[in-house]
Amino acid sequence: MAILLEKADLSQAQEIYALQIASFAALLSKYQDYDYSPGAEKLERTLQRLSEPFTDFYFITLDGKHIGALRVCNFGQLCKLKQIFILPEYQDRGYAQQAMRIAESLYPNAGRWELDTILQEQKLCHLYEKMGYRKTGKTQRIKDGMDIVFYAKP
DSSP states (O other): OOOEEEEOOGGGHHHHHHHHHHHHHHHHHHHOOTTTOGGGOOHHHHHHHHHOTTEEEEEEEETTEEEEEEEEEEETTEEEEEEEEEOGGGTTSSHHHHHHHHHHHTOTTOSEEEEEEETTOHHHHHHHHHTTOEEEEEEEEEETTEEEEEEEEO
16 A cells, blocks of 8 residues: 655644654653653654754655654755654554655755664664665664664765
């Protein structure tokens, strides 16, 4: 099944937030990271992001249903995929790959894409590497057993 991306606006912050909390719940439970995890954020943070002039949020839509979302920070030549999340019952079906391809096509002037993820989450690292992203060599220790790894794609 093919997914679509629908641009979200400030009036849809509550729905994005609910999708985010549900999608990141397992990682929050696993790592107990209440400082950085999107699963521990408050609604105000989503509202703030939606108000940023360089931020675009998109719903990931399947058969008219919002199954997740992604956030792109557009800095012209540089775009950052800051969050991509899909409800657990829709994960592992290729929807993230489709969403990333569509999102990248929406920003043809981007000469470089960047993202980061949890180094210990091999499934996520594999996804991004399969999509052409390469480790930059930069990592950031969050806590014992949890590091953030940074990726870039020309």
